[in-house]
Amino acid sequence: MNLDWKDPEEIIVITFPFADELGTESISAGTAVVSIAVKEGVDAAAAAMLNGAPVISGTNVFQSMINGVNGVVYGLRCRIDTSGGRRLVLTANLPVRTA
Numbered sequence: 001m002n003l004d005w006k007d008p009e010e011i012i013v014i015t016f017p018f019a020d021e022l023g024t025e026s027i028s029a030g031t032a033v034v035s036i037a038v039k040e041g042v043d044a045a046a047a048a049m050l051n052g053a054p055v056i057s058g059t060n061v062f063q064s065m066i067n068g069v070n071g072v073v074y075g076l077r078c079r080i081d082t083s084g085g086r087r088l089v090l091t092a093n094l095p096v097r098t099a
Contacts, residue, residue: 002092003092006095008067011064011066012064012065013064013065016078016090018061022059032080034079037075040073048066048067074094074095076094077091
C-alpha cells in the first residue's frame with residue numbers, strides 16, 4: 001500500500017487494515033509488531049519514527065509516526081497473529097518531504 005507523504009514535523013497515525021485477510025478470525029491481543037526500514041535515501045535512525053507501540057482495534061492496527069528525513073521513502077511492515085493460528089503481514093511505503 002502506498003501512503004500519502006508526511007512532513008518531518010507531522011505526527012500521523014498509519015492504519016493497517018486486516019479485515020480482508022482475517023475473514024472470521026480476529027487479531028490476537030498483543031501480537032502486532034510494526035517495523036520500518038529505509039527504501040530510498042538515507043536515515044540511520046529510521047526506527048525512531050515509530051512513536052510508541054502499535055494499537056489493535058477490531059481488524060485494524062494503528063501506528064503513530066513522528067519525524068522522518070526529507071526525501072526519504074520508508075518501508076513499513078505490520079505483522080500480526082490471528083485467533084486461527086495464522087501470521088499475516090501488510091506493508092506500506094511512506095514518503096517524507098517538507099511541505
